[in-house]
Amino acid sequence: MTQDIGKIYEDAITSGLLPGISVFAGDKEGNIVYSKSFGKASLKKGTNLPFTENTLCGIASMSKLMTAVAVLQCVQDGTLDLDKDVKQLLPEIGKYGIITGFDDNKNTAILTPNTIPITLRMLLTHTSGHEYDWFNPWLIKWRASRGEKPLSGPDAEYIATLPLVYPPGTGFSYGTGFEWAGKAVEAVTHLSLDEFMRERIWKPLGIEDDASFFPRVRDGMKDRVADLSTLNEKGEPPAVDASDFSMTGGASDCLGGAGVFATPRAYYTFLSAVFQRDPKILSPTSYEELFRPQLNETLEQCLNDDIASSPEKTQYLGLQIPLSIRKNWSFAGLVVKEGHEGWFAPNTVFWGGFPSCMWFIDHETGICGTAVCQIIPAMHPKVIALYGEFQKAIFNLVKTKMD
Known part of the structure; x- marks a missing residue:
């Protein structure tokens, strides 16, 4: 099954759909089940940097999980x-x-x-x-x-x-x-969000040198930042350089919903710690609040209606999860109320980020994972579909071992 994951992404690199990507998945004991990086960190002329687990990437809305943790702290x-x-x-x-x-x-x-x-x-x-x-x-x-x-x-x-x-x-x-x-x-x-997260999240997890709102001005980080790439107007490969596009809209301060840069390994370390409910980060009560579906019946209907309201929102918010599966929202992200055979169990939490990044935490199956790349258009359907295949492969790998 792990060979299948590799082939999925190798084919995506070969086709020009993705310049580079790094994927991680692990179990509830903190063991890494699968990790591998593919391709290049930039399509800018004159560069030939490989995309690795230590490449710094704009994670956009995957920042929201870190900000939710900061608020609960x-x-x-x-x-x-x-x-x-x-x-x-x-x-x-x-x-x-x-x-x-x-x-x-x-x-x-x-x-x-x-x-x-x-x-x-x-x-x-x-x-x-x-x-x-x-x-x-x-x-x-x-x-x-x-x-x-x-x-x-x-x-x-x-x-x-x-x-x-x-x-x-x-x-x-x-x-x-x-x-x-x-x-x-x-x-x-009275701290910037960068300073607060550095002290309360990144340092306790040992990832302070691999996460920042401002990597391009930090020694040891600025030479590891990946460049954004884009597919053509129809969303077709091959990808080309788009390093002049700003995911933070030109803001000079910390965007809590979109501004963090992190390496794939650092983000996985954070995600795994949250999944395992690491007491260095939050108390048991706070973790309950983080993952608890927050919307009442009326607001839950509003969420499901909003996802289905336009093709753009379905693409960006739906994460290719069938519209028939009822969803709620937690402080952590989107919560599915039902499982999907061979893919995820009920109460799995998902979210992603603008450059077609994504993470999941499947409590019942006992796995979490993330896939980080730097490609637009945002939440590109073909890239999100690859993540679905990645998650299914990890799900079935773990289920086979359990059986």
Whole structure:
């Protein structure tokens, strides 16, 4: 079975679908079941760096799991409260109110005030009313009316300060909640999110030299950063260099929802520690909160409806998990309420990141894994399909040993 995994990715490299990738999977005892790297770290002319487990990659939304852990550490410390209004800490949040339409004749958004408090629980479950502007036609028009571009700006607060798309707590939309959650951590700790994660997550796990929000200015890191590559407009290979594309929208500070760079081995080390509920990171109670499905029946329906609402959202949020499988959301990520034979068990948690990266934690089967590459378009279906095959191979390998 492990030979099959290798062939899957070797063929993807040969076809030009992927320049390079590194994959890891392990069991609940912390043993690595499979790990291998393939291809190159850059398609930039004049470079010939191999893609290895020590290549630093922009992990985009896979940063969210680290930020969720950071928030729960502050909750443990007593400096943050999951259910308290965050306005005192984050005075700019929700200041534009709720967008209910856009007047094309006046080139003006139609806004109504918001009176419902926004909490960290809402921010960590994408129920606060925030949606990524590039997902929402009204927000795209709102940005354009101000001479701004989607998901870009000088800092996290600028990028995250958007009109809400519904009253907080009444819907689901994937958005900038984790940027705000990261700012809340910074507000109470008086540290940057990079400094806080270095002290509370990366150093305890021994990965402080392999994770950073700012790898390009750190000695020992800057020469190991992979370059982004892209497929053509139709999403077809061969991939070409796209190293001028910024996944952080030009922000100079820490984007809690998208800004971490990590090596595949470092991210797997973190993922495995969370999977094993390492007490160096969180308490047992906090781990329960991290993995617990958070959405009530109404909000769960909103999540499932949102994933199915457009081909773009199905591609980006659905992770090619059948739409018929009911899903909920935890602070860690997407939770499947049902299993899929030969693939995953009920309550498996998934999430990914913009450059077609992905991770999973399958509690019942006793495996976790991650696959890290640097390719766009985002969450490319053919690349995500490879991850599905990778996960199935690991699932069946472990199941065979158990039987």
